[in-house]
Amino acid sequence: MGMSLSVLLAQHNDVTVLDIDATRVDKINNRQSTVADTEIESFLAEKSLSLIATLDKQVAYDGASFIVVATPTNYDAETNRFDTSSVDAVVEDALKLNLDALVVIKSTIPVGHTKSLQEKFKTDRVIFSPEFLREGQALKDNLYPSRIIVGSQCKAGAEFAGLLTRGAEKLDIETLFIRSTEAEAVKLFANTYLAMRVSFFNELDSYSLAHNLDAKSIINGVCLDERIGSGYNNPSFGYGGYCLPKDTKQLLANYEQVPQTLIGAIVSSNVTRKDFIAAEIIKLKPKTVGFYRLVMKAGSDNFRSSAILGIISRVKSHGVEVIVFEPEYKGADLFGSKVVKSIDQFKLSSDLIVANRVVDCLVDVGAKVFSRDLFGDN
DSSP: OHHHHHHHHTTTSOEEEEOSOHHHHHHHHTTOOSSOOHHHHHHHHHSOOOEEEESOHHHHHTTOSEEEEOOOOOEETTTTEEOOHHHHHHHHHHHHHOSSOEEEEOSOOOTTHHHHHHHHHTOSOEEEOOOOOOTTOHHHHHHSOSOEEESOOSHHHHHHHHHHHHHOSOSSOOEEEOOHHHHHHHHHHHHHHHHHHHHHHHHHHHHHHHTTOOHHHHHHHHHTSTTTOSTTOSOOSOOOTTTHHHHHHHHHHHTTTSOOSHHHHHHHHHHHHHHHHHHHHHHTOOSEEEEEOSSSSTTOOOOTTOHHHHHHHHHHTTTOEEEEEOTTOOSSEETTEEEOOOHHHHHHHOSEEEESSOOGGGGGGGGGEEOOOOSSOO
8 A cells, every 4th residue: 555655646746655674665765666566566667756765764754744654454353453553653753753744544443543643642633544455456546546535624635635636547536525533434334345245245156056056147147237236246265365354353343332233244254154165175075285376366465364374274174285386475384284386286286276266377277176266357
């Protein structure tokens, strides 16, 4: 998120990226992307961008009109909420080191967190503005945003929205100015809706598998209804990645004092789907199961909270030998299972190949590939 937004804004503004990792700072200053995103890589190589990176927060904040916070917020199961410590620390530093800038939080946070920061620091210079980005296509989604939402109605908030609009290539972008608390809720509810849709088609697919039905035909028939449409309808092993697992859990935690059943069902459905898929794999009685890629989809280098990881642990618990092919993984083993670096060796050594998404290099071994990829897309 931070990389794509920095590149977007650096087209027309002086942008300084603050990072705690010297390697990432060097990569940015050498015009290399810190994430897998072809659009970002292209912009860094071909566009005239006013973009530098530093480890020095004083250098980063000095003279800035806007300070954008894009640090990660992982879900902490012990506290039952996001760990916002990195966001809070950056906000505190930004307010201390720059007395004028508007601090815009882009990190996903609990509903009401911005308001609590405003009260804690006795300021209205902290606002929330959600991002709606796909892994591997973050800059594209910033260039052609579905909407721009700013959790403020102040002049500086409108100016920030203007910067996003100027950097985009899409015209007539719907822009919404609301309170930060409502903007936080928009982010969590939007991602939970997407998770719900993924879960729905996964459960449709589970039903089809259990009753020997053609899931693709059913999905096509369902999605021809224009009220439903065909987005997010390709079955998978479960939703995963940076956002959906943690955002659904955080929204559920925000419902602590509010009656609900649907949000909790979405979270539990993802666990049930992984249980079901693992059971289907075990039914085939393979001796060695090869897992092709840990990443959730093409164009991504992220396998954090990947559904594949849950399937691997479940299959291993049945005593089945597991090997993994994942070029992005640097270790020699994963959960005690061998990580194979050669795709040819991987295919030869696997009795059954499990792939969340089927790609061309698996066509020659299609007879031993287990996947629920019905449409050949992400």
